[in-house]
Amino acid sequence: NAGVTQTPKFRVLKTGQSMTLLCAQDMNHEYMYWYRQDPGMGLRLIHYSVGEGTTAKGEVPDGYNVSRLKKQNFLLGLESAAPSQTSVYFCASSYLPGVVNEQFFGPGTRLTVL
Amino acid sequence: KQEVTQIPAALSVPEGENLVLNCSFTDSAIYNLQWFRQDPGKGLTSLLLIQSSQREQTSGRLNASLDKSSGRSTLYIAASQPGDSATYLCAVWDNYGQNFVFGPGTRLSVLP
DSSP states (O other), rough: HHHHEEEEEEEEEETTTOEEEEEEEEEEEEEEEEEEETTTTTEEEEEESSTTTTEEOSSSSSSEEEEEETEEEEEEEESSGGGOOOOEEEEEEEEEETTTOOEEEOOOOOEEOO | OEEEEEEOOOEEEEEEEOEEEOOOSSSOOOOEEEEEEEESSSSSEEEEEETOOSSSSTTEEEEEEEEEETTEEEEEEEEEOOOEEEEEEEEETTTTTEEEEEOOOOOEEEOO
16 A cells, blocks of 8 residues: 555745645545645644545635545645745545544645745 | 644653653544654654543553543653654544644654
8 A cells, every 4th residue: 555645746836836736545535634834833734625525624725725536636726826835735644434533644745936 | 622732842862761742632522642753854654543532552662641631642752762853743633623633743852
């Protein structure tokens, strides 16, 4: 099992550009999450999904959109990147029904917006 | 709103010492609590998961305890090693918010 994978690992954007971050999990987990991690701010939840076709806003959703068209994939989109979105983005998944709700993380995507 | 705090923010100890990291949460209505380790520039690695009905979990030199009624968890690391140097985060599954809420982490340095 690959666990949780993220694509790409690094990206540099110019202000106003758009991009999509891809998260994939092969553990048949129901829940998936996107976080951002900034120095001194800890991990903050952007959006999450409790199942295929569902999404919900987290703590800091502005400027981001998400989609969960397939159970194993969770996409995070930036329509018009801003320097404030420079961060490390982590995807995670959890909850296999009948099993403990343990969260597993991907390796992260380091995004710089110039 | 569930809030999670961790004390201390940073800790530096000589190799071989036993140490305790603390995690506190404001709302006892949690489903579980999970401890993670994060190395610089890396993702989070799950260390231990404690269900709300459990009091503690052990893995090797690590022992995590949970006291729901007082809103506290501790991570005990025995015989610390330089390889234990990392940031340790705790997170609770909040039953009302249906989400994980993270603490800010404790940065641990184990000196050789």
